[in-house]
Amino acid sequence: MSPDVFEKVTALCKRRGFVYPSSGLYGGLSGFWDFGPLGVELKNNLKAAWWGRVVHGREDVVGLDSAIIYNPKVWEKSGHTKNFSDPLIECKKCHSRFREDTLKEKVCSTCSGEEFTEPKMFNLMFKTYVGPVESAEGLAYLRPETAQGIFINFENIVNTTRLKLPFGIAQIGKAFRNEITTGNFIFRSREFEQAELEWFCQPKEADKWFKYWQKERVEWYGELGMKKENLKFREHEDKERAHYAVTAFDIEYQFPWGWGELEGIANRSDYDLKAHGLKYKDEEAGEELVPFVVEPSVGIERSAFAFLLDAYYEEGEGDKKRVVLKLHPKLAPYKVAVFPLVANKPELVNKARSIYELLTKNYQLGPVAWDERGNIGKRYYSQDEIGTPWCVTVDYQTLEDQTVTVRDRDTTKQDRVKVADLSSLFLQKLS
Ligand code: GAP
Numbered sequence: 001m002s003p004d005v006f007e008k009v010t011a012l013c014k015r016r017g018f019v020y021p022s023s024g025l026y027g028g029l030s031g032f033w034d035f036g037p038l039g040v041e042l043k044n045n046l047k048a049a050w051w052g053r054v055v056h057g058r059e060d061v062v063g064l065d066s067a068i069i070y071n072p073k074v075w076e077k078s079g080h081t082k083n084f085s086d087p088l089i090e091c092k093k094c095h096s097r098f099r100e101d102t103l104k105e106k107v108c109s110t111c112s113g114e115e116f117t118e119p120k121m122f123n124l125m126f127k128t129y130v131g132p133v134e135s136a137e138g139l140a141y142l143r144p145e146t147a148q149g150i151f152i153n154f155e156n157i158v159n160t161t162r163l164k165l166p167f168g169i170a171q172i173g174k175a176f177r178n179e180i181t182t183g184n185f186i187f188r189s190r191e192f193e194q195a196e197l198e199w200f201c202q203p204k205e206a207d208k209w210f211k212y213w214q215k216e217r218v219e220w221y222g223e224l225g226m227k228k229e230n231l232k233f234r235e236h237e238d239k240e241r242a243h244y245a246v247t248a249f250d251i252e253y254q255f256p257w258g259w260g261e262l263e264g265i266a267n268r269s270d271y272d273l274k275a276h277g278l279k280y281k282d283e284e285a286g287e288e289l290v291p292f293v294v295e296p297s298v299g300i301e302r303s304a305f306a307f308l309l310d311a312y313y314e315e316g317e318g319d320k321k322r323v324v325l326k327l328h329p330k331l332a333p334y335k336v337a338v339f340p341l342v343a344n345k346p347e348l349v350n351k352a353r354s355i356y357e358l359l360t361k362n363y364q365l366g367p368v369a370w371d372e373r374g375n376i377g378k379r380y381y382s383q384d385e386i387g388t389p390w391c392v393t394v395d396y397q398t399l400e401d402q403t404v405t406v407r408d409r410d411t412t413k414q415d416r417v418k419v420a421d422l423s424s425l426f427l428q429k430l431s
Helices: 004-016 037-056 073-078 147-152 154-160 203-223 271-275 300-311 346-360 376-386 396-401 419-430
Strands: 019-021 033-035 061-064 085-090 097-099 120-123 127-129 139-141 167-176 191-201 231-235 247-255 258-269 280-282 287-289 292-299 312-315 322-325 336-340 368-370 390-394 403-408 414-418
Touching (some): 004 019, 004 300, 004 312, 004 322, 004 376, 033 037, 037 061, 037 167, 037 191, 037 203, 037 300, 073 147, 073 271, 147 154, 147 167, 147 191, 147 271, 191 203, 191 300, 203 231, 203 258, 203 292, 247 300, 258 271, 271 292, 292 300, 300 312, 336 346, 336 376, 346 368, 346 396, 376 390, 390 419, 396 403, 403 419, 414 419
Parallel strands (some): 061 167, 336 368
Antiparallel strands (some): 019 033, 085 097, 085 120, 127 139, 167 191, 191 292, 231 247, 247 258, 258 292, 280 287, 312 322, 390 403, 403 414
């Protein structure tokens, strides 16, 4: 992937309302982002696609939505208060701070200084206080991973469902990390959403399930159109594995700056359940055990970014030059756009408007775009740039035979379709 795709996609995201710097009005806040009208649709579509395959599409996984702030004992027991740290170094000349492993050449990116302090471990958890007094008793943390919410609800879920090993508990929610170095747009931020599955299994079966979830997760990216050649596995070296993991692989994506972590898959062994003193009772075997946990975990914003980069194309020459986001229709913020052929013929505008309203009422299609500005070619290109897979145009023939043209984003081919068949056609294409 050429490095300039990074600039092009980030500029497109800002220009078209996918992503804005958070608090931009006040100069922004490093590591925080707001997701505009298109960004929120993309993120919601991504979350629905993850939840669909990981939870709804199977009988052995249930969902959870836990609080963000837990009793701080959770983080003590889980080892995060002690171990969830990165090595911080400081430039001796200008005092800029860096995560040690992000400085490749050991040269300060602010002042080119080459002398740094010894690395100090810096805990990444954001602190806050619960209650009206800022005292040690009220100290709490914004969760740096959603997984602990699942572990502390393990018994609740086992007791209120009929799940038997192996089974999974899934959660999508906010996570916060006071990252020393943020950057690469939304790749590494301080507030983000994680989609995490904790898969509980017999200890002796953990390796088998680890391989299963590696395969399953890569298939999910493929199902949503991500190019195979842009994905690969990388096993963590001993020193980089998180404190809870016995085995860890990243699914890496070929970002414009090189291969980088897209999703982590870890064998967390019985570390967390043991830490919280939790067990599972196998009624049939009449024994108690502490299951092992296999965990695929992905950041929604990070994967949204990878899908955007992967879908970015520039095609054609001269007047026919277009930018097109070939997002999978399930991910595209708008599935359908509706236009009157020209904006100054009320009979065409009224007819197009009625079709727009009809499609808009079909919530399964998500939001429908409307555009009557400029010429039709410009409108197509404008939708191509945000990834809308189908454009419906109402022309003079529509008034005679109740058909419209449906233009396909990727082929730019147009077919005539009966107005009455539009909703079912799009739903069928999406299914
Ligand atoms: N519960 C396991 C866990 O949190 P992780 O490898 O630290 O593991 C999992 O994080 C995923 O969360 C990463 O693969 C990445 O997609 C996303 N992620 C982690 N830190 C992030 C950050 N600062 N900004 C955006 N996404 C992040």
